[in-house]
Amino acid sequence: MNHDKQDPGGAPLASAPVVTVDAPRGPSGPGLVDRVRGAKRRPVVPAWARSRREFGAAGKGVVAYAGHVSAYHAVRTPWYACRLTLRAPRGVARVVGGSLRWLVDAEGEPLRQAAATREDIEEYLKLSRQRDRRVRWRSVVGLVATVVVPVVGIGLYVLAPVWLLALSGVAAVMVMGRLGQPADDPVIHRTVEIPKASKLTSDIVLRALGALGIPAINQAQAKGGPGFAFTSPITRDGPGWLAEGDLPYGVTVIDVIDRRERLASGLRRPLGCVWPEAVPDEHTGRLRLWVGDQDMSQTRQPKWPLLDVKPLDLFKAQPFATDQRGRWVVTSLM
CATH class of the missing domain: 3.30.980 (Threonyl-tRNA Synthetase; Chain A, domain 2)
Structure with missing residues (x-):
């Protein structure tokens, strides 16, 4: 079907020139200089650091938190010492028991038992040889520690001043108490519950x-x-x-x-x-x-700056309220 346009008299019209809308060549947009000049620059210093109010509020929050933590633990320090002292024997037992299990390579016993249950002779012999090597060098380490620790203790008792002996004894008791505390009942608890x-x-x-x-x-x-x-x-x-x-x-x-x-x-x-x-x-x-x-609805409203007894210009914009982000909204009072 011929779709050529015709004039009212029936004669065909010449085809209209095609107009290219998207030019394949030529500039694709603003130049680099124009884009750089109109680019939105991000602030070098974050907004919270440039705001004196936000920076001060953050500093006060850190100081208040540190003061609360210090006071909380200072009041409970005697109770902490008492509980750690009572748990020190359990800590000593755990240290001795753990050392003995380490000496005899008790952590590898389940693997050796599993190999024996499967009747995997090759795997069992491999694990047994590994255990023998471990026990040999661990026994040497244990023997050296058995000799060195008492010698150091006697030397400290003879040569060290009284205050150092007392400090060392207290530290040892506290460490043993820390090792002896149950996992579900720690001596020191959190001072605050952070949301x-x-x-x-x-x-x-x-x-x-x-x-x-x-x-x-x-x-x-x-x-x-x-x-x-x-x-x-x-x-x-x-x-x-x-x-x-x-x-x-x-x-x-x-x-x-x-x-x-x-x-x-x-x-x-x-x-x-x-x-x-x-x-x-x-x-x-x-x-x-x-x-x-x-x-x-649960955030704490900051102190209204106008409550400070200071001269102010009512013809200038003053902080009136805070928005949902805690920022002060200024408005003219006159």
Whole structure:
């Protein structure tokens, strides 16, 4: 069938010239200098280190934690010493028993017994020769230790001052007590119970985004793609983790924000910990995801700076409240 165009009078028209939309040659985009000039530069110093408030809060937290740990253990030091002293005999028994088992190569006995049960003569003889070699040189080591340790002990008793003898005796008792404590009943317990907030990783973020039910993300992941292109590494940002990247074409940050409950479920975090937001001055598909260590409703509100009795200018912006990430929001009071 002839598809040539015709004029109203029936005469065929000449074919229209073909316009090449995607030129095979020529510039493919902005030049290198233009791209470098317009590139978004990452800060040399992290944001938390540049913020005096965040840096001070982190320093105060470390000092407070160290002070609490020191005070906690200082109060319980006499009780620790008493418990370690009571467990020292068990520690001595464990050291002696372990040394004797080491001398006779008791750890290899199950293997030799298994070879004998299988009636594997070659394997049994091989293990027996290995045991003989081990026992010979271990016996030499044990004999030397039996001679050297008492000599050192007598020399220390005769030549060392009283305070060194007392210190050595206390240290020996404490070490034996430490070796004698049961695995399920340690002498020293933790001073604080640190909440277990899992580290945010790329796999967790992709899993959560895939659970939102957004077709474009699911289709990309079904084809073997990530469905989300990270534009920067996942880093710590205040009391939480920060991830940033590009959503698939046609997916906006609003689509993710509207599914915040599903996102929190995919991240396995409380709803008050998950805060997706758009990135200012970027396209609508650039997602910034902040995941806090604690639920916002359970975090401690920092002291309001205006409570300090200091002169201030009401015509300048002043801190009014904190956002979900603990950052102060400034506003004009007049």
